[in-house]
Amino acid sequence: MSGPDIKSVFPMKNIRSLCFLKNVVVNPNIEIGDYTYYDDNNNPLDFEKNVLYHFDFIGDKLKIGKFCAIASNSKFIMNGANHNTNFFTIFPFGAFGGGWEVGLKNLSGRFKGDTVIGSDVWIGYNATIMPGVNVGDGAIIATNAVVTKDVPPYSIVGGNPAKLIRYRFDEETINILNTIKWWDWDIEKITELIPVLTSNNTNALKELIKA
Template sequence: MNIPDSNTVFPLTNYKNLCFLKNLVNNPNIIVGDYTYYDDFDDVSNFEKNVKYHFDFIGDKLIIGKFCMIASGATFIMNGGNHLTEATSAYPFAIFGGAWQDAMKGKSYPTKGDTVIGNDVWIGHDATIMPGVQIGHGAIIATKAVVTKNVEPYTIVGGNPAKEIKKRFSEDSIARLLEMKWWDWDLEKITQNVAKLTSNPEELF
């Protein structure tokens, strides 16, 4: 059985604009599951450049599940981009040192925790994911969407800020898919069921 190898960097012959992302990521705070791919119009190495304000000293993680599809220009804003919003000024005085170095003494910049993308999530071209957002399994993020809050599983969202457009399936089907967790099946079982996985979910039940 000739199953595609998740450890291949470029799985499409003679095409270098799509990669299995886990094999290209170097930052230990970016964790990517098997078979998740990134497609870039120019250079797949742009992915980490599009993870913005991701500073080691903050320690937040970008966690992406298996079998995700990430389009060119998708951007992830991390917690290092946060400023004070309840203070008189949002200006980061302390980072410039000198007489301003103690401006944040006893205070801290806001953080919303890790950004977590579930399994089988499609993130469209030029979509932006804001810090600490959690995107449920099977969700679809429309082109140029700006996702500022969590997205429920198997939900399509779009716009700025992103809002629910519709559920992909019935609540019953979604519950059964979440219980099934096909992405955790062994590769042989996934391979045996690819025709069903590319059909209506009722084919799997």
């Protein structure tokens, strides 16, 4: 046994609201890890509509790790949304061409790099991730949160702007989880250890370190 077919679009029998994103996304600047899914009752295949202001000429990437759960209407605002507020005008002349290309190099002086979502991250309904944010492994983004800053691993954040609510586990447990990075194991090992991964048995988790 090794779980659902990694190459399937709809991994759950008779359910068409949830898809494995890696098998759906076509934009080369969006990278999706294995088994990460998007759940949307309207059309989960249209996930890319939620990646906003993602222009090729900027070249920034959205990177999402493995085994993430992404709820409906989760939005990722990319660097193309930024305007340079240090200039006399915020109007993006360079983007329009027609002789205005000289302004392209100054289109935005505040690009914040790639947006990176770790593995085993849960992004709640209607959450918004702003440009250049890094969300750590195992983090939870609450419903309607607007994430403007990096999110630590295994933390829960919520609100607008999103703030730390609490950590999911104690420091020792988080250190173990950060060390084992179970999502990088082969799928047979993950399948074997699902009883541990789907529990909160810290002693069993410690045994994985010894193994």
